[in-house]
Amino acid sequence: MGIVLGPNRYGKAEVRLVRVVRDDATHHRLADLTVSIALSGDLAATHLAGDNAHVLPTDSMRALVFAFAREQPGEEPEEFALRLARHLTTAYEPVHTAQVRIHAHPWERIAAAEGPHPHAWTRAAGSRYAGAVRNADGAEQVVSGLDxxxxxxxxxxxxxxxxxxxxxxxxxxxxxxxxxxxxxxxxxxxxxxxxxxxxxxxxxxxxxxxxxxxxxxxxxxxxxxxxxxxxxxxxxxxxxxxxxxxxxxxxxxxxxxxxxxxxxxxxxxxxxxxxxxxxxxxxxxxxxxxxxxxxxxxx
Known part of the structure; x- marks a missing residue:
């Protein structure tokens, strides 16, 4: 009876990201996200022989999250998750499936004398969830939710x-x-x-x-x-x-x-x-x- 490698994946978990969208000098929008990525694909060699030729460093995934956040500030969590998943399955040939999970932590504007404060918030309860999966063949699905x-x-x-x-x-x-x-x-x-x-x-x-x-x-x-x-x-x-x-x-x-x-x-x-x-x-x-x-x- 032989021993074989089973299903496996790897990625970067819980990248903490805060995005400030500066609509003008004083009115800002805030997004507080926790982003996790998991990849699967042609990865047998790294497990069986320590050959990392098909391994995208998880530190590169962290950098990717921050760079993509700069490119399209203000987008919805589902859009952000899909954009990351699509890039990971098209830019890196060994990647067959990319999963992206995002928890968006809500903040509410602090009440000021003239209405909601334009650039001050208080942390609210609960969180919004967005998850996307994409295969290299283009198949993809999205889930949303709350916690x-x-x-x-x-x-x-x-x-x-x-x-x-x-x-x-x-x-x-x-x-x-x-x-x-x-x-x-x-x-x-x-x-x-x-x-x-x-x-x-x-x-x-x-x-x-x-x-x-x-x-x-x-x-x-x-x-x-x-x-x-x-x-x-x-x-x-x-x-x-x-x-x-x-x-x-x-x-x-x-x-x-x-x-x-x-x-x-x-x-x-x-x-x-x-x-x-x-x-x-x-x-x-x-x-x-x-x-x-x-x-x-x-x-």
């Missing part, structure tokens, strides 16, 4: 009728606090070269984010699983150019505190917020006729 958007509603959630055994101590409830930190990815339906996909990446992102949050708030939840499906379905219903939504929803448990030992009742007002352990709900909602996701797609 760590914490949401909570103080009623409108139930949990009962669940499986029980001798280890079950959880009491069923028809009214509970429901909280989670939303991480989501949505895959665009067509490959960029096949349509006008991507005409408004930011508009699509803003609409999907708003839909996810609105659906969380409005759905009478019988389980977080039910809420996950409702959130994903709502995004697909409203955006026909999306093919699939994947969601990760950790259940941020809030337990009602027994105040009887202290001489108080507790009519759903005082809770203990537990950070761990926690339930983790994951799932995908997709169109059954959509183009399949490319295997290398950076979710």
């Amino acid at each position: 760590d958007v914490t949401v909570l509603k103080s009623t409108g959630s139930e949990f009962h009728g669940f499986l029980t055994d001798r280890y079950t101590t959880l009491e069923p409830t028809d009214d509970r606090v429901l909280a989670t930190s939303v991480s989501a990815r949505w895959r665009h339906a067509a490959r960029p070269e096949e349509s006008d996909l991507g005409a408004d990446w930011t508009g699509s992102y803003a609409a999907a984010r708003a839909t996810l949050l609105r659906t969380f708030a409005d759905t009478r939840s019988l389980s977080l699983q039910q809420t996950l499906y409702a959130m994903g379905k709502a995004v697909l219903d409203e955006q026909p150019r999306l093919a699939e939504v994947r969601l990760e929803l950790p259940n941020k448990h809030h337990f009602l505190v027994d105040l009887a030992p202290y001489g108080h009742d507790n009519p759903g007002e005082v809770y203990y917020a537990a950070d761990r352990p926690y339930g983790l709900i994951e799932g995908a909602v997709l169109r059954d006729d959509a183009i399949p996701a490319m295997p290398e797609l950076p979710w």
